Structures are given as structure tokens and as C-alpha cells.
Amino acid sequence: MLVSLTVGKVDAGVAVLLTEDKRLIEFPSILLPPDISSGSIVDITVARNHQSEQAAQQAFQQLQAKIYQTFGTRTPEPPILRCRNATQTSVVLEWDPVQLATAELRSLSLYRNGSKAGSIPRPKDMQSTKISGLAVDTEYVFHLVLRTSAGTFSSERLAVRTHKMTDLSGITITPGIMPAQLRESLAETAERVGAKMIDQVRIDTTHFVCTEGRGPLWEKAVEMNIPVVVPDWVKGCEREGRIVGVRQYYINADPRLRQMGPASGGSQHHNVPSHGRSQSMAAQQASAKPSPMPSPRTEITPPTPEQEDGKSPSPEPGSSGNGSANGNGNGALEEPTDREGELTPQAAAADASGDESDGGTETPDGVGDDEKRLEAGAPPSEAGASPSVASFQDVAL
Secondary structure, three states: OEEEEEEEEEOOOEEEEEOOOOOEEEEEHHHOOOOOOOOOEEEEEOOOOHHHHHHHHHHHHHHHHHHHHHHHOOOOOOOOEEEEEEOOOOEEEEEOOOOOOOOOEEEEEEEEOOEEEEEOOOOOOOOEEEEOOOOOOOEEEEEEEEEEOOEEEEOOOEEEEOOOOOOOOOOEEEEOOOOHHHHHHHHHHHHHHOOEEOOOOOOOOOEEEOOOOOOHHHHHHHHOOOOEEOOHHHHHHHHHOOOOOOHHHEOOOOHHHOOOOOOHHHHHHHHOOHHHHHHHHHHHHHHHOOOOOOOOOOOOOOOOOOOEOOEOOOOOOOOOOOHHHHOOOOOOOOOOEOOOOOEOHHHHHHHHHHHHHHHOOOOOOOHHHHHHHHHOOOOOOOOOOOHHHHOOOOOOO
């Protein structure tokens, strides 16, 4: 098709062409001959290129098929969750590598009993995790949730039950440096109790057993915070029929603290009722305490009446020399007795004064008083002190 056009204006990049019916057409000036100017008439031939059109159509179809094969046939797959190992207080879960197809990973989260337990770090690299701090003999339900740019995908629910204290099948042992004979004995003991032995330290390793704390496996176990115990721990579990604590079986622990067998005293102690144990403990504490000492008592006895002219006072008529001690006659001091029926120091002092009066012996002033005060446990009286000041009771003369 041949078309004649008149050049109206030529600019640096675009030329304005006019048709016969006065229509404006912008045409690249670089495609026009170099010697044209305004008013020039150019002939332009227009034709359809079928060969190029078919080639372009084929290229487009191939591109569409490639896009469909790449992005339209595969989608992300839900993760498949499994239980690798379970103990009394922990569970080790594992899953296959995540299949994202062409989608971008957003996150991979673990849910426990319908609640989010946490996000998996580096989900493209990690394929297992360990959940600790669980209750003994309790059932838990876990599932994974995969979030991608192509949508959210959840795994099937996995029900896992933790073991009882008497179930030793969840123990996974990694042996370290120890004698060959001891290693064979450890393998036999582990087989009897149902435990597993592996040669490498993995996430499901529950205990690292060795006799010397050295080597790459020991370093990895310490780095992963795995208990490092001696072979006696496995034997202790077999002996007790249940899982035992590891504190007494550490490498640097004192062997004397380990319980080598069920103690008879302990069983007898458990058979005693709780109230009986409390009474026996109270009796032991009471016997262990020292008996309370009687509080000291200081009693001051009244002195004897002063003798005149060195002569002892004559008793009243009708009363003998012992009457002054019995407290029935005049001039006698009352004798208070303590709770046990024994005479108090006051009575003893009164008896002593009565005996002296009967015998007719004279006691110098002040000397007898001091002796009686010392016998009663009181300090000696000072010189010149009045006898009536330190007395408890009235003295009838």
C-alpha cells in the first residue's frame, strides 16, 4: 500500500506529516530522507509481515507455557510432623523439609494444645525441635503452621503422651570415654531397661555417659546442656525400677552420696504413720533439749533477837526449847515450806537458832547472822545494818 504524505514541519525528533484529507501524523524524523524540508512530499509503503507475526506468536506461547510450568503446577505442601522421642518431661519432634515450590517463606510456628508454643528458627535448615518442661504422664497435641506468600498450610495434629516415671524406654544414651568392659556392661544394662544407645550427640540424646570429661562428644554434650553422668546412673535406674535423679551421678559428684540400694530404715520410716512420726520427732527434740535449771531463789532469814548481857533469852513458861522451832510459842518465827514439803532456808535458820538456844551456847553479834545468811544463799549483812530491814515477815518478840 503506497501512501503520499506532505511534510508540514520537521523537528529534531518528530516530523509532522499531512494526509490528503488534512490529518496530522507524527512520524519519526530519523526515518525520513535527510534532505527533506517543509512542503516535501514523501511516499510511504505499508505492508503486513506475516512471517514475523507468526514467529512472535510462537515465542509468546512458549513463554506462557514456561510460566505455567514454573508457577502453576506446584504449590507449597503442608509439613508432616512426627515424634522422634518422648521422655517423662520432654518431647522431640521432627518433620520433613518444607516444600515451598516457588513461594516465599514467611514463618514456621509450632502449636501445643491449640496455643502457639513458639516459632522455629531457620525453618529451611532445622527439621527438629525439643520441647521441655512437660508434665509426667500427660498427653499433648502438637501441629505446625507454615505461612508463605502463596498461603497458610497446617500439618496434621500429632498426639504425644509423656512417659511415666517407671517407663525407661525414652532414655537415649550417648557413650563417651570409658573402658571397653564398662561400655559392654552399659550396653547390656541399657538393653535390659529398654533404653537406646547412639554413637553421636543429637537433639534426642537425654544423657551422656562417660568416666572422663574430655573429647569432642563430651564438649558437644556440655554445649547442648545434656546431663553428663557416670555408668552407675543407668544401673541405679535398673535397680530402682524408675528414673532417678542425676545430681549424685555427675562425674565430679561424691560417690558416697549415691544410693546403692533400698535402705531398710527408709522403708520402716515410711511405714510409720504421720502422727506417730511427729510424736517421735517431738519426743526426740524434747529429750535433746537440756532440762530447765531451777531459777535461783534468794531468801533472807531474820536474825535472832539480840542477846542481852551475853545471856540467851529464857523461853516462855509452858514452852520447851524446841518450841521456838515449832512456831507455837511466843518469840518463834513461822516456818514456810516449799512445794516439795522441804523446809526453806528460813526454817533451817530458825532451827539452828533454836538448837543454839537449847544448848546455851552464845553467838557473837553479827557473826551468827552472817553465817545464817550465807547458808540461806544471801550475801552477808553489812556492819551496823538493822536486822529488821532485811526480814520478810514480822518477828514477834
